[in-house]
Amino acid sequence: MTQALKGIQVLDFTHVLAGPIATNHLALQGADVIKVESAAGDTMRNYGGQAFADGLAPSFVSVNAGKRSIVLDLKRGDHLDIARRLVARADVVMENFRPGVMDRLGLGYDACRALRPDIVYCSVSGFGQAGPLKGHPAIDQIIQSMSGLMTLSGEAGSPSMRVGFPIVDTFTGLLAAFATTAALLERARTGQGQMVDVAMLDAALVMMVSVAGPCLAAGVRPRKQGNLGYSNSPTADTFPTASGEITLGVVRQDQFEKFCHAIERSDLPEDERFLDRHARQKNGAALRSELIATLARHTALEWELRLGRAGVAASAVREVHEALEHPQVAQRGLRRNVRLPDGQLTQVLGAGFTGRGHEAADSAPPPRLGEHTRQVLAELGCAPAEIEQLCA
């Protein structure tokens, strides 16, 4: 793992998904992330049915490993004082409450800047800290609906369909991590902190830049076209095989010829219906029929191997668990071992990038609720008696 953010202390007031994903990216780069939780804890601690232990649901473990947890009741004066002392030591404050909540708690940007003048303060919300929708409630699927995202996937004419996992939360989290890191870089140059305001709606549109960009620039409307590639080549699509499906990325003439050779259909490029890209688009249905008949001779995994050797872009349609088992993923160090507090060994995903000299490393465990309360208080210089009082 890299240690790009080594020495950076992040005071993390986030919960559920987009915020914790943001601070997970920072933790994976070596930041010391102190997760501030209420006595009830982040609700993700108990998400889904398969918890490893009380408060350690797999969804929580996946994006909170390596953070520390401190329990504070921010409506209690002595606890708020601790939060303020932590702000004074922090490089970054990250929060994803509804706009206004941190201000009311006395932990808004202005208050934090008074405690720590060069603080990088990042707020994550549905719609942002200003504007007509400021403060409106939002969850991932609301933003998928509002942003246009639900109108992009599926066959032409099919009903609106969201992306089947919280992609807006995920993209927003990474965008917040990027914005925060850029702000830290600016601070390194200028000595100035800043307030960064990340909204899920904005993030969703930036995520869709490949369609929202041309739409904004020139009024180009996106079209749904199932699994047919953006090239509109009938050979950039997904096909059934003897077992499983295979996706091909065959676009250019040389790729088509190489592909036909690899599937022992060298007749196809000589067929006048498929002579060039234009002809193939015109006769796409006929070409698809020919290919389905041929691809039925082997399984998707067999074709993937054969086509890969021939240098043709092709992949079997895998499920997520199969992808995680792929030797390529193992070799990249994307799976990191983590030992849970009860001693059980499991794995979490790494940063998603590696580098020369980076070594696959184990991850520190996910924190139990309040596991580091006393440790963090001691680091603040609290005396044992004070710690007892605060934990009472």
Add this chain to the structure above:
Amino acid sequence: MTQALKGIQVLDFTHVLAGPIATNHLALQGADVIKVESAAGDTMRNYGGQAFADGLAPSFVSVNAGKRSIVLDLKRGDHLDIARRLVARADVVMENFRPGVMDRLGLGYDACRALRPDIVYCSVSGFGQAGPLKGHPAIDQIIQSMSGLMTLSGEAGSPSMRVGFPIVDTFTGLLAAFATTAALLERARTGQGQMVDVAMLDAALVMMVSVAGPCLAAGVRPRKQGNLGYSNSPTADTFPTASGEITLGVVRQDQFEKFCHAIERSDLPEDERFLDRHARQKNGAALRSELIATLARHTALEWELRLGRAGVAASAVREVHEALEHPQVAQRGLRRNVRLPDGQLTQVLGAGFTGRGHEAADSAPPPRLGEHTRQVLAELGCAPAEIEQLCA
């Protein structure tokens, strides 16, 4: 706009999408991005049918505004020498050729590090710089197929379906921008550069952390469930109305009661079939029927307004062009004016986040192919005669 990366020079050898998206994020933060192109230019310059002008397709403009373009033939000795002189002045090299290509050109990491010892060198590829699939061809839909992404969206039992835009390219681009910025921060602290290796397959799995994480940690298999929310609440779903569809994010009991009041169906929370969350899940079909009958009384936009006022999470299903017109988006400064070389005014998306004191700014124009060749050569100190020779 922020100027977090002001003074950072990025030598950009990328083309098409993931790489140019990465450098677009850096350019939006104030980096000076010099886009190195062959005489043919980035193929995205001519993508789609609605180009503003020769080589300025909307898709290209969307992710290349504010960069500079220099044309170099890297197989020509004098041009390669210019590239090497540019590396020596750069902070970042970004490239997305197939693994090995930059090495063969004499511009691999080791060669660049010899020219600029603290260079941050970021390679973006389908599968990474090592491993059994190193060098295999990949485009967005191949990675969507291999990573499991195609098995996540749609109704239970529906066919494999990709996300209908190049989401893997987009996420990979942002991840590369984050990795690069983190590496720059590390350089600011240690003085050391590094080589960063970003793979689309890894990025796709990190993008899916909300399902890939629990799968890796505890074997939890994701399930497709159409537009029904992750909460499995029948009121977190998408519904038809008198005109258009509406998505609701109603999960908790207090939210359900508030929602029923807002739609003038205060009878529902008292109906024993819908008394609590468990009962509502059990009688989800009956509740859906009741809601469809009631929601048919108004349009989706009318409901959105009414529910928004009541503090209920709800959004009409919009198309992308409608989302871009939303007053909230206008107010956030996400749309940036850009004047094209022919004088025409258009817009591109901004960074996707803002901050206190950030002002909405215009964007510098997208570069015509080779528009800045002479300017960049002059900055390198080339004499006029040398410039003429290089441009011949």
